[in-house]
Amino acid sequence: MATQASRSAGRLMLSPAVILLLLWMIVPLAMTLYFSTLRYNLLMPGMETFAGFENYRYFFTDPAFWPALFNTLTLVLGVLAITTLGGIALALLLDQPMWGQGIVRILVIAPFFVMPTVSALVWKNMMMNPVNGLFAWIARTLGFQPFDFFAQAPLFSIILIVAWQWLPFATLILLTALQSLDSEQMEAAEMDGAGWGSRFWHLVLPHLSRAITVVILIQTIFILSVFAEILVTTNGGPGTASTTLTFLVYMQSMLQFDVGLGSAGGIVAVILANIVAIFLMRAIGKNLET
Secondary structure, eight states: OHHHHHHHHHHHHHHHHHHHHHHHHHHHHHHHHHHTTEEOBTTSTTOOEEOTTHHHHHHHHOTTHHHHHHHHHHHHHHHHHHHHHHHHHHHHHHTSOOTTHHHHHHHHHGGGGSOHHHHHHHIIIIISOTTTSHHHHHHHHTTOOOOOHHHHSHHHHHHHHHHHHHHHHHHHHHHHHHHTSOHHHHHHHHHTTOOHHHHIIIIIHHHHHHHHHHHHHHHHHHHTTOOHHHHHHTTTOSTTTTOOHHHHHHIIIIISOBHHHHHHHHHHHHHHHHHHHHHHHHHHHHHHHO
């Protein structure tokens, strides 16, 4: 009886926070669902009418939708490939004893604390600028023509910027996992004649598998909502070359003032993010079971 009473008291004390959290999530989602069924343009106040699924149909038939979906998936996969492989390489490097190891780790992790807008401005004006950027200076020094990143490879440029921001996070998680690897196993494998590649493939990589799945899950959720880097650098262009679903929703709701259409796009983006999250969670669950 005492245990049951303590559980009931615990639930009662937690209920205000749980209710507040549910309201914080459900109310905005419900309002977005409601607005997505309306013809609601801010330039025509008081003219709202019920549209049903018309906004969704228009969103899916929009010529910019499928390129935006492709760009979103390309952005996610590109960033994940760079940060996962780069994070493993940096984690292996930082795990080695070296002079100034603490300072090096701080410098590697530092980009994660830079705001996305500031990061995009630094890369746009100081690194990738075709006239005054560092890459342009290196190209001219080597006798090559400077490459205009944001005009000729806009999506690849955004992938590099976002990957630079998220590489420290992947490195930190993977380095933490790597430090928990039993050194005796590595020493025993080395004494048995296993080379570095064999030790990495059969010992290190399986040990990092769980950390890798966590990195992929968390990064995917956040990369799907990348916005500031696109707005600051390419503004979705040229054309729709760097337009993602998040930026497409912004253009429809904020630039065209179409709240109904933008809300429908937001719901589609939420559904896509949940599908990806569920898929990754199942993959992580299978990984943890093994």
